[in-house]
Amino acid sequence: GENVEQHPSTLSVQEGDSAVIKCTYSDSASNYFPWYKQELGKRPQLIIDIRSNVGEKKDQRIAVTLNKTAKHFSLHITETQPEDSAVYFCAASTLYSSASKIIFGSGTRLSIRP
Amino acid sequence: GAVVSQHPSRVICKSGTSVKIECRSLDFQATTMFWYRQFPKQSLMLMATSNEGSKATYEQGVEKDKFLINHASLTLSTLTVTSAHPEDSSFYICSATIAGARSSYNEQFFGPGTRLTVL
Numbered sequence: 001g002e003n004v005e006q007h008p009s010t011l012s013v014q015e016g017d018s019a020v021i022k023c024t025y026s027d028s029a030s031n032y033f034p035w036y037k038q039e040l041g042k043r044p045q046l047i048i049d050i051r052s053n054v055g056e057k058k059d060q061r062i063a064v065t066l067n068k069t070a071k072h073f074s075l076h077i078t079e080t081q082p083e084d085s086a087v088y089f090c091a092a093s094t095l096y097s098s099a100s101k102i103i104f105g106s107g108t109r110l111s112i113r114p
Numbered sequence: 115g116a117v118v119s120q121h122p123s124r125v126i127c128k129s130g131t132s133v134k135i136e137c138r139s140l141d142f143q144a145t146t147m148f149w150y151r152q153f154p155k156q157s158l159m160l161m162a163t164s165n166e167g168s169k170a171t172y173e174q175g176v177e178k179d180k181f182l183i184n185h186a187s188l189t190l191s192t193l194t195v196t197s198a199h200p201e202d203s204s205f206y207i208c209s210a211t212i213a214g215a216r217s218s219y220n221e222q223f224f225g226p227g228t229r230l231t232v233l
Contacts, residue, residue, distance in 0.1 A: 034221070043207060043224040044158065089157060101148070102209075102222055104157045 002027040004092050006105030013080055014113050021075045021108045023090035030092040033066060033073050034102065038087045047088075048075070051095065077110075085112045116142045118210050120225035127198055128233055135193045135228045137208030143188035144210035148222065149181075152205040164191045198232045205229050 003026040031052035036044035050057045050064045066073040090105040117140040150158040162172045170183035182194040209222040
């Protein structure tokens with residue numbers, strides 16, 4: 001089955017700097033890669049996603065890149081703000097059916113220093 | 115966006131009792147629902163996939179007789195933790211997907227979670 005690895009487990013950056021979180025996946029059949037932000041005690045929130053037919057996607061301060069050959073994908077947050085502090089999860093899935101499972105990475109706890 | 119609710123949000127029970135958690139899709143019909151468990155400072159671990167009108171598919175290592183799942187309608191799935199023990203204390207989260215034009219990404223819509231504490 002699919003296995004998603006995520007690094008780093010914790011990340012502390014100065015407010016205004018950029019943060020990068022990296023993930024790898026094992027199943028070449030995966031073609032959908034969502035990223036979630038989870039605040040303490042809350043549900044995961046989808047912040048951005050990318051399909052395997054696209055190499056990069058950007059939404060304001062957030063961007064994701066995907067390297068299908070290397071099975072790597074990354075989340076980039078620019079101009080970080082205090083409200084970006086949370087746990088971020090990468091995930092991998094397929095778009096073939098509504099029953100497709102989402103496999104989560106282990107999470108990255110991002111802290112933004114004022 | 116699509117809304118998923120869970121009930122209860124928090125439950126505290128004694129060891130040996132059973133606890134039922136409901137997951138409802140409020141404004142759409144969910145052909146598939148997923149149940150996750152999340153221990154403190156850990157990731158979401160998929161427990162089972164629930165399809166309306168059929169038996170749930172459990173992930174490896176998840177006891178189907180301990181975690182009973184019933185997906186009786188297109189808007190409701192329930193997870194019953196039977197004979198709960200302290201090690202079952204966790205944050206249980208459900209999600210739902212919708213087939214068809216509304217969800218071209220097969221996006222999963224998450225419920226707010228249920229925090230279970232077993233004394």
